[in-house]
Amino acid sequence: xxxxxxxxxxxxxxxxxxxxxTLCVCDLLVAQCDVNCCCDPDCTAEDFSLFTSCSVPVxxxxxxxxxxxxxxxxxDVDANPPERIFKLIDQVNPSIFCIHATNYKQAxxxxxxxxxxxxxxxxxxxxxxxPTFSTEPDSWDLDTDAQNPPDANETSRYEYGAPxxxxxxxxxxxxxxxxxxxxxxxxxxxxxxxxxKCIRSVSVEKCDSIQALSMxxxxxxxxxxxxxxxxxxxxxVQSITVQSVNGMRTLLSSSDVLRxxxxxxxxxxxxxxxxxxxxxxxxxxxxxxxxxxxxxGAISKEALSIEQSFEISFTQENTEPVPLSxxxxxxxxxxVRAGFQPQGYxxxxxxxxxxxxxxxxxxxxxxxxxxxxxxxxxxAAQGARAPVLFGYNMISGCKLRITAAMKCQxxxxxxLDVLKGQSFPEYVASFxxxxxxxxxxxxxxxxxxxxxQMISHTLQSSCQIPVSLGxxxxxxxxxxxxxxxxxxxxxxxxxxxxTLKQLPSGRERIIPITSSVVFTDISLPAEPSYKAWPTIDxxxxxxxxxxxx
Numbered sequence: 261x262x263x264x265x266x267x268x269x270x271x272x273x274x275x276x277x278x279x280x281x282t283l284c285v286c287d288l289l290v291a292q293c294d295v296n297c298c299c300d301p302d303c304t305a306e307d308f309s310l311f312t313s314c315s316v317p318v319x320x321x322x323x324x325x326x327x328x329x330x331x332x333x334x335x336d337v338d339a340n341p342p343e344r345i346f347k348l349i350d351q352v353n354p355s356i357f358c359i360h361a362t363n364y365k366q367a368x369x370x371x372x373x374x375x376x377x378x379x380x381x382x383x384x385x386x387x388x389x390x391p392t393f394s395t396e397p398d399s400w401d402l403d404t405d406a407q408n409p410p411d412a413n414e415t416s417r418y419e420y421g422a423p424x425x426x427x428x429x430x431x432x433x434x435x436x437x438x439x440x441x442x443x444x445x446x447x448x449x450x451x452x453x454x455x456x457k458c459i460r461s462v463s464v465e466k467c468d469s470i471q472a473l474s475m476x477x478x479x480x481x482x483x484x485x486x487x488x489x490x491x492x493x494x495x496x497v498q499s500i501t502v503q504s505v506n507g508m509r510t511l512l513s514s515s516d517v518l519r520x521x522x523x524x525x526x527x528x529x530x531x532x533x534x535x536x537x538x539x540x541x542x543x544x545x546x547x548x549x550x551x552x553x554x555x556x557g558a559i560s561k562e563a564l565s566i567e568q569s570f571e572i573s574f575t576q577e578n579t580e581p582v583p584l585s586x587x588x589x590x591x592x593x594x595x596v597r598a599g600f601q602p603q604g605y606x607x608x609x610x611x612x613x614x615x616x617x618x619x620x621x622x623x624x625x626x627x628x629x630x631x632x633x634x635x636x637x638x639x640a641a642q643g644a645r646a647p648v649l650f651g652y653n654m655i656s657g658c659k660l661r662i663t664a665a666m667k668c669q670x671x672x673x674x675x676l677d678v679l680k681g682q683s684f685p686e687y688v689a690s691f692x693x694x695x696x697x698x699x700x701x702x703x704x705x706x707x708x709x710x711x712x713q714m715i716s717h718t719l720q721s722s723c724q725i726p727v728s729l730g731x732x733x734x735x736x737x738x739x740x741x742x743x744x745x746x747x748x749x750x751x752x753x754x755x756x757x758x759t760l761k762q763l764p765s766g767r768e769r770i771i772p773i774t775s776s777v778v779f780t781d782i783s784l785p786a787e788p789s790y791k792a793w794p795t796i797d798x799x800x801x802x803x804x805x806x807x808x809x
């Protein structure tokens with residue numbers, strides 16, 4: 261009996277390890293239908309009627325198996341409306357070298373390496389410290405369950421784009437899906453900074469019963485520190501801003517007390533108008549802190565709907581958040597990221613400091629130019645800066661009134677501060693997402709000085725003062741021709757000075773001071789100048805090209 265049972269097991273096909281009917285490699289969107297993905301379980305019959313083809317027509321497991329199931333997807337375009345056709349067939353491998361049965365379960369999963377500790381270091385050194393070592397397991401028991409099931413490592417960390425899980429489902433970030441109305445089924449993706457706006461229907465009489473208008477709806481579920489774990493991270497209230505009916509906002513001094521929506525006369529007060537999540541995580545993908553900043557407002561009885569705004573950002577612990585200008589290449593209209601080499605790193609720029617560009621001062625060593633003012637007075641415009649936006653050629657300026665009482669050297673230094681700012685950066689990020697630790701992703705700024713003469717009347721002394729700053733940014737298209745990325749390869753800042761002779765007593769002079777930025781695409785081939793080509797006016801023999809025509 262035992263021999264017959266063994267022969268029957270050999271003749272029978274092995275049980276499938278993977279259910280191909282549930283596999284779908286083109287299912288990329290969470291809780292949404294992927295276009296032309298015929299195996300997407302989120303797609304309905306109406307969605308299938310709009311498909312043009314199946315992007316993945318056949319889904320199967322290991323191609324080395326002798327026999328296995330295969331899921332075949334197709335579209336019946338003759339039907340009205342078109343519908344999806346699903347078939348589960350037996351796929352036979354014609355090769356004589358195929359796997360009949362995958363009966364060693366431990367070989368189906370990746371085994372996590374053992375982390376060295378002071379307690380097991382000597383044991384690991386004895387096992388793996390030699391020139392060779394054996395990977396054969398201690399036991400070949402076929403009935404032993406795998407030491408590492410498929411979901412053994414799912415609790416280790418969050419991965420990019422994975423939904424941020426909570427104790428009941430996932431962290432909701434309401435957003436418009438089909439129309440502009442809010443949908444609460446949009447999960448927040450890990451490390452995916454998002455900002456959404458949508459419209460929510462409201463009723464002042466029932467505002468205290470509408471969950472989406474209450475602060476508790478956005479903070480009552482704790483976030484899982486890592487997926488499928490028991491460690492919880494509570495969402496704290498970082499700040500509360502109250503907005504009046506006329507739009508004036510006031511930041512409350514205390515955020516300890518929750519303000520719930522309630523109907524007061526013809527108004528609904530404390531209704532949530534905006535939520536800004538800020539998630540702090542470790543470098544290993546573990547969430548350690550979560551905070552929410554609220555904007556609460558009053559809704560009048562006449563309003564049938566309101567616009568809500570939601571935003572989420574992620575910051576790694578012990579780091580400063582840095583806004584990006586592209587990923588990876590620069591986006592036209594976003595600031596050019598710049599930095600400088602701090603003190604203590606004289607040999608190589610290993611730790612750049614950079615920050616977002618702003619229309620204020622240049623205290624963070626940002627790449628900025630002179631910001632023109634309405635008075636056009638250079639001395640009054642000192643400190644006013646405008647950010648350099650990628651792809652935008654810019655020019656600005658002011659006027660300097662010079663009198664005979666002005667001293668040369670202080671005037672020259674003042675004009676230099678007006679043109680370059682208080683701290684002109686030394687480096688520019690080559691990509692919009694260049695990180696500070698990536699030294700090769702930063703381009704040094706080449707600074708040039710040019711002097712020119714100014715003709716004046718008969719005067720005895722003169723000095724050099726800067727009158728213009730010209731910044732040329734050379735960039736090129738990088739990567740695939742289908743989706744090229746903008747990359748900065750060279751930046752040159754040219755200071756032009758002029759000779760100013762001393763004025764007689766009582767005389768004044770007005771000098772224009774200019775600042776400009778020019779972006780040059782060096783990836784485009786230069787157009788040949790046909791007019792510059794020389795011509796030869798001679799007549800060739802009739803058989804000069806023989807035997808060719």
